[in-house]
Amino acid sequence: VSISAHDIRNIAECDAAHLPGLLLRSQHLANGVLLGEHGRRRPGSGDDFWQYRPLYDGESHRMIDWRQSARGDDHFVRQHELKNAQTAQLWVDQSASMRFTGHAGRTTKSGRARVIALALSILLLRKGERVGLSDGTLAPRRGAQQVQHLSDRFELDDIQDYAAPAIGALKPNARVVFISDFMAPIEPVTTAVGRATDRNATGVLLQVLDPIELQFPFSGRTIFESLGGKLRHESLKASDLKADYVERIETRCSALRDLCQRTGWQYHRHMTDRAAQSALLWLYHALGDGTQRS
C-alpha cells in the first residue's frame, strides 16, 4: 500500500494534534503512581545528600564544603548517595492492527499502548533510569528531555498490518518492555524474547486487546478485513466462527504466558475497557522488581 505525501502529511498533522494529549495523559497517569527513589545506600554520584566526611589528605581543596567546615575546625566534604541507573528499552507495536477499537467511545489499542508506554517512561526517567527504544531508533538516555523524544517516536504509525518485536539495539542487562496485541505469528516474538534473554535482559510482555477481540460478537454474513486491508476472510455465518476464534486467541495468550514462564519474563493482558492505571501499576512493579534486584 502506498501512501502519498499528502496522506503522510495528513496523518502527521492528525498525530501532532494528538501529541500534547498523549504527553499530558501520560504525565497525568504517571502522577498517579507514588515514586520512591531507591538509592544505593552508599556514597556515590547522585542528587541526594548522603553524609559529610572529613577531608582526607591529598584531596583537592575544591571538594571542601565550606559552609559545613566553617562551623568547626575540621574540613568536611559533602557526599551524595550513589544512584546507578538501569536501562529500560521499549518496543510499542505501531502497526495498523493496533489502531482498532471496538467502540467509538473507547480508545484504540494503539492509543492505550502509547499512553502506558510513555507514562512508564516518565516514571522511569523521574527515577533516573535510562529509557530508550529497543529497535535502536532512540538510544537509552536519562533526563526529562527523553520524554519528548519518546513521544515523538510514538507518534509514528506503521503501515504494516502486523508487526513483530524489534530488538536491533538491545543493551545487555536491560529491562525490555514489549507492548503489542501479539496478533501476528508468535514465532518472531519467541525469537526476540530468546535473543534478549541471551543478552541477560529480562522484561515483560504487555498484550493490549480490545474486548471485542476476545468476545467476537459477530453474526450474519460478514467480510472481515485487517485494518491495513491486506487480509480478508468472508464468513456466511459469522456466529459459527466464534468458538474457533475464541479458542485460537486463548491459545495465543497461553502461548505467550508459557514463553514468559520459560524465560523468566512476565506477561500481562490488558483490555482497553479497563483503566490504564492498572496496567501501568503492574508494569511499574514488574520492572521495579527487576531494577531493585541488582
Next chain:
Amino acid sequence: MSLTFLTPWLLSALLGLPVLWLLLRAVPPAPIRRFFPGVILLLGLRDKTQISDRTPWWLLLIRMLALGLIILGLAGPLLNPQSTTIKRSDLLILLDGGWAAARDWQAHQLLLDRVLNQAARDGRPVAIARLTTPSTPVFQSAQSWQERLPGLAPTPWVPDASKMQTALQGLNDQPFDSLWLSDGLAQTGRAALLSALQNRGDVEVIETEQTLFALEPAKLSDGIITLHAIRLPNTVDQSVTIRAHGTDPNGRSQIISTITTAFTESATRIPVQFSLPAELRERVSRFDIVGQTSAAGVSLTGNSLLRREVALISEGADREGLELLSPLHFIARAYAPSAELLSGDLTTLLPANPDLVVLADIAKLSTTEETALGQWVAEGGLLLRFAGPRLATSDLSRTTEHPLMPVRLRAGGRTVGGAMSWGAPKSLAAFAPNSPFFGLEIPNDVRVSAQVLAQPDPSLSQRVIAMLADGTPLVTRKQSGKGQIVLFHVTANAEWSSLPLSGLFVQMLERLSQSVAGSEPDMKSLQGTIWQPSQILSAQGQLEPATRLAGIAAEKLFDAPLSAEIRPGLYTHAKEQVARNVIGPDSRLLPAIWPNGTNLRGLSDRLETPLGGWCLILALLILLVDVLATLSLSGRLVSTVAVLCLLATLSSTGPAGAQDDGAEARTPATNGNAGAAVSEKAWQASSELTLAYVVTGNSKVDAISKAGLDGLSQTLFARTSVEPAAPVGLDLERDMLMFYPLLYWPITAGQPTPSLKAYRKLNAFLKSGGMIVFDTRDGDIAGFGTSSPNSLRLQKITYGIDIPALEPMPQDHVLTRAFYLLQDFPGRYTQRDIWVEAAPQAVEKAAGMPFRNLNDGVSPVIIGGNDWAAAWAVDAQGKQMFPIGRNASDRRQRELAYRFGINLVMHVLTGNYKSDQVHVPALLDRLGQ
C-alpha cells in the same frame, strides 16, 4: 360501510406473495464489511454450514405487508360505493340557505363541491337555486358553478311559504334530477315544492341533523330581563349557555352576564331570566347562545332596556341655595344613578316624552298644561306627585276628584307628634301583597309627622299602595288610560317625614318607575315613520354595518317577513333604536316533515371514498420502516441517521435565518409569543434592580459587557446597599427598556444602527430618567471626538437619540461625589474626557463653595472610551479577566474603575441627591479643607 374494488382481478397478484416469501428467504442478505484485527486468527477457519443467516421473519413480513398493500391499493378499493345510475342529464341543486343552515354551511359547501366534482366528471349541467332568494334555475356546466361556490353564503332569513311558491313557479317543465340541501325546519311550501320536483325527476333530500336553538326578544319587566330560548322538539336534556353582551363604561364590548340553563324532558321553550343592576342592564346590547352560530341565536335589544327619562318639576325656583330643603333634591338623588333627569317647566318637558313626570308640591297647573299632562298620562306616562304645604292649602281635588290626582284630599292635612299635637310620629305599615312595594323591608326609623289626608271614598282602598301603621293612606295610585298617577301624601323632602332620608324611598321610586320601562314600541305612534338600518345581522349571527340599505317603513319593519330588503338588525329613527330579530316573540321551531318515500339522507353520511391512495401511502411508510430495519440489522442505522440529521440541519439553517427575518418583519403577528418572553424578562427586571447592557452582536464584546456588569454588581453588592440582580443583555429591537435604570452600551465598529422603533424606545427610556453609558472602548488610541472607527460609529448610532448638549465632565459634577469622591474615571484606559449633559449656563459657583448648586436631573447620557466593562469584568471564579496597567498601579486603577461604576449607579439611582446643598458641610469635612 361496504368495500368494493375497481379492478378486482389485480387482487390475484396476492397469490404470488408466498412465492416471493420463499425467494426472499433464499437470497442471503448483503455481507457486512468489518475491520477486525483478529482476522489473522480467522484465516483458515471454515463455516460449519454453507447457508448464510436468513433474513429475519419479521423483516420478511414487513416487506410482504408493503407489497400486499401496494397490490391492494392498485386494485382500487372504494369505501361506501354508490350506484351511480344517471337517469336524467340535468341536476338541480336546491339550497334552503337560511340562517338554520349557517352553522353547517362549511359542510354544505364541501358536499356541494363533491357533488359538483362528480357532475363535472359526468358532464352534467347543473343549476343551483337558493330558496331564500328564489329564481328560475339556469342549467350551466358544473365548473362554472364551482367557481361561484365560495361566494354562496347563507342568508339571515329562512325560505317561507311565499318564497317556496315563487321557486315552484320558476321551475321549467324539462325533466331533471334534484338534490335538496334542507336545513330541517318546517315550512309550509315544502310538500308542494317536493311533489313538483318529483314530477320532473328523482329527488334526493339531504337534511342536516342538528339541534337548533334560538332566542326570542328580551323583555324587561319589574327590573328583570326575561327572554325565552327555544329549540327543535327533542326529548334529550340539553344545556345552553346564554350570554348578555354589552359595553363596559369605556365603550369596549364585553360579556356582561352569562347564564347556563337546560332544556329538560321534551321542553322546547324555556325562560331565561337575567336579574341585573340597572346600571348593567342598560348596557346590554344583545344576547346570544354560546356555540350557536346562527342569526336566530342572537337577540338584539335595541333601546328596549335603556334608561328612563324622568322629568322633575317643582315650583319655587326662587328659593335658591337651600338644597336640602328643595322638594326635588331627594328625588333627583334617588333617580340619578338609573335614569336620565330632565328639569324645567312642564310645557317644555312634555314634548320630550319623558317616561316619568314628578310634580313636587305643585297644586296649580295651567289648563293647557293639565290637558297635555292628562294626555301624556293616558298614553302611558307615570305621574308622580308629592304633597306639601301648597297642596295641603289648595283646594285641589277637594270636592271632586281631580283627573291628575289619585284621590280626593281633606282640607288641611294633619300633623302628628309635633309640638302642638298629640301622639307620636307614625311609622309605616307593612306593604300589602297587591302593592307594587310588596316585599320591601321597612326600616324602623321611618317616621311620618305630617301628611295630607285622603277623603274616604269607595274606591280609596283599591288605590292605597302604602299606608301608615294606623291605616292612613300614605301612597295612593290610580290608573288613567294606559298610564298611572301616584301621590305621596308627604313632601319629597324631609320636612314632613323621614321617608326621603331612608333607603326605602329609593327602592319605592325604583319600583314605581320600573313599571314604565321596557314597553314595546307602540305601533300607533310609529305609523308612517321610516327606520334606517344601522347594523344588520349576518346569517352567522354577526353584527355588520348596514351600508347601502334603504330605510323601511315602521309597518313593514315589524310585520313583514324577513327578506333581502328587511333584514334582521338594529334600526334607528330619530333617537329611538329598535331591533328586528330573526325570531319574534312566542315563536316555535318545528322540524320539517317529509312525505313517505322521500329519498332522505343525513349530511354526515359517508360518501364514496377511494382508499387506493391511502393503501399506497401506507405501503410507502412500511417500506421506509423496512429501510430502517435493514439498516439497523446491518449496523449502519446510527451512521445513516447521523448523516440524515446532518443533511437536515444543513438544509434547514438557510430557511431558519430567513424565518428570523420574516419574524422581524411581521412583529404584530408574533406579538403574542414575543410578548410572553418580554414579560418574563421584564418581570425579573422589575422585581429586582438589574443593570443592563446593549447586545452589540459581537459575542466577545457582549461577554465582556456581561462579565463587567457582573463584576460591578458584585462590587455594589459588597460595598453599598444597592443589591442588583444578575445583569442582562438587551436587544434594543425586542426588549423593553423602561425597567432598567442604567444601560451600558459598548460601541463596536460593526454595530448596526437601531431601527426607528428602537430609537423611539431609547428616547422614551431617556425621558423617563434612564441613563445610557456609551463606551467607545478606544481610550488607549483615541481622544474623544477623534475619528476612530468606534467614534464614527457612535456618531451614527446616536444620531437618532435625543441627546442634550454635552460638555466634558466638570470638576464639580455630581458624579464626582455620588458615593466616592473621585476626579478620575479610569476603566481599562485612563482617558480624562468623559462627556455628560452640559450644566445650565447661568449657574455660578457661590463664594466658598467647592461646587456649583446644580439641581437638575440625571445626565441622560455619559460618553467615554475607557472600556470600563473590561476593567470591571470578572469571570465565573470571581477573578479579574483583564490586566490593567502594571503591577501595583493595576490595583489602584481597577479600584478607581469600580469606584466610578459605583458612583455611576448611585448617580442614576439617587439623582442629584448628593448635589443637594444640605450635604455640603459633611462633604466639606470629607474633602479635608
